[in-house]
Amino acid sequence: MSGRNNNKLPTNLPQLQNLIKRDPASYTEEFLQQYKHYQSIIEVFKLQPDRPNKDLATLVMFMAQTAHCYPEHLQDFPQQLKSILSLQHVIMDPDLRMTLCKALIMLRNKDLISPSVVLELFFELLRCQDKLLRKTLYTHIVTDIKNINSKHKNNKVNTTLQNFMYSMLRDSSSIAAKMSLDVMIELYRRNIW
Template sequence: MVRHNNQLPNNLTQLQNLIKRDPESYKDEFRQQLAHFETTLEIFNLNPTQYNKKLDEQAMFLAQVTQCYLNDMKTFPQKIVDILKTHNTILHSDMRLSLCKCLILLRNKNFVTAYDLLELFFTLIKCQDKNLREYLKTHIITDIKNMNMKHKDMKLNSTLQNFIFSMLRDSNAKTAKLAVDILIELYHKNIWNDHKTVNIIADIGCFSKITKVMVASLKFFLSRDEEEKQEN
């Protein structure tokens, strides 16, 4: 295959499209970019508070083509997870959001499990970053909703529910509030509308020492009472 573009290795969008069509022919270029990513990551870890545009672009490129080179990319998802776990609160907000988007892309391709991502994202909730919190909440709800679209995996749902129930007991206000918000929204979407969810909101949420959690829980039951009255 003739390479018409001498700048191909630096044009990640074009290279990404070519790789998806013919991974074998562009394996060398891919490996070159993977090596660049490793070098950029080493440099970034020396000063993780700064936004690194190169790392952002390389990580997203690699996430886009992960499925094309499974052997080469075995450790890539964990490397992104490790950056967020190690540097979560000190990362630049744009860098943190970009790496989360990278992981969501990998999650959508089943390279990261729902539970692992849920666990990681709840640790990031404590960051002083309201936009990130809203973004992560939207993803968690959407991911759980999508998992239940075709058939309900009761074991997985139970595992995820139990994790969020434990987060509702967390002493951190942001963590507990996110947990109750997720439970309430998934109830209203008829995803987790079982007695267990309702009882947890009643027993833990309504008696929470965190005012916002208690208020959200009480409002949930008041709205349910109103709905039942209207139905009758």
């Protein structure tokens, strides 16, 4: 690769993502540069969580796509996304909130975060006044619980989630309570629970 193309890599995230997935060891330095950029953007975001932030959304998806290549560098990344969502979801820009949820779904699909952590957060996010987000979360919750129980019933996770869902039924948000009930009905209907 010529020096000219190499200089463009840090700004061309899709190309860098593709190269990292093929050969993570060769692009560690470029990845770490993006990770430092992500950390600085997160600090700016914390000062103004209600503002839209396309750079943060792009970098979060880049990190989620490449997290399995650098687990040692991104071990705190899933927890950081979870804490941002749990603390700021009410005032956060809806598009950014959706992007962070999709990044967590991606990390969950790669088994980089435990199902109970993600699912409990997503049940809490059902309180948001964002219909598209609630639909996305509902679909993921049902699919993830189905996948967890696909080979054999995972009673430990099921019991934890069932207890959490029962507490959601008493939630002050009628929308969240109804969505929790819909999830339970769907899981029972599919013979998962």
